[in-house]
Amino acid sequence: MTNEKLAIGIILGSTRQGRVSPQVGEWVKGIADKRGDAAYEIVDIADFNLPFVGAGTGEEAGLKAWVEKISNLDGYVFIAQEYNHSITGALKNAIDSAYAEWNNKAAGIVSYGSTGGARAAEHLRGILGELQVADVRNHPTLSLFTDFENFSEFKPAELHDANVNGMLDQVISWSTALKSVR
Numbered sequence: 001m002t003n004e005k006l007a008i009g010i011i012l013g014s015t016r017q018g019r020v021s022p023q024v025g026e027w028v029k030g031i032a033d034k035r036g037d038a039a040y041e042i043v044d045i046a047d048f049n050l051p052f053v054g055a056g057t058g059e060e061a062g063l064k065a066w067v068e069k070i071s072n073l074d075g076y077v078f079i080a081q082e083y084n085h086s087i088t089g090a091l092k093n094a095i096d097s098a099y100a101e102w103n104n105k106a107a108g109i110v111s112y113g114s115t116g117g118a119r120a121a122e123h124l125r126g127i128l129g130e131l132q133v134a135d136v137r138n139h140p141t142l143s144l145f146t147d148f149e150n151f152s153e154f155k156p157a158e159l160h161d162a163n164v165n166g167m168l169d170q171v172i173s174w175s176t177a178l179k180s181v182r
């Protein structure tokens, strides 16, 4: 093991036009960067132009870049929005587009929706279990009704800052530990 800083990707789970996930991701990154305990970066699925799993040649540059990105990260924070009581199809497809690269890493979840995105987050936990990603307990849940204005302008309640830090404490702890497993 080296003393290099952990690389933690903040993965934006939605790709739709008009999405709010970049605002949420930047807010998490702002809190994370103040900690100085890892190299945090936003990872936007939309940038990779991923084909549906199995529908392409497997040689697409975006797919290769995605797999390499997931491989190079030590841990993840999923920005998960609730679509029909689950995660987005885009996030599921992106997750399915890699396998071994996810294994023995840690992840936190920041979710949002009408009920804090709780149902989407619980689905995501089941998926992460299959990928041998250790999902941490602490889980900031953001309400579309009280943490956003007009469901579009992100104005998080102050209490969530402590929740994000609590989640990151666990992601850093487990990401550090799992490095020794890999």
Ligand SMILES: Cc1cc2nc3c(=O)[nH]c(=O)nc-3n(C[C@H](O)[C@H](O)[C@H](O)COP(=O)(O)O)c2cc1C
Binding pocket: 014, 015, 016, 018, 019, 020, 021, 022, 081, 082, 083, 084, 085, 086, 112, 113, 114, 115, 116, 117, 144, 151
């Ligand atoms: C197809 C679709 C389904 C949705 N289903 C739910 C839902 O089941 N529960 C919920 O709380 N919000 C639901 N929403 C609202 C989204 O959580 C909300 O639009 C949120 O801003 C989506 O995240 P995004 O802006 O990053 O794409 C749904 C939105 C879409 C587009």
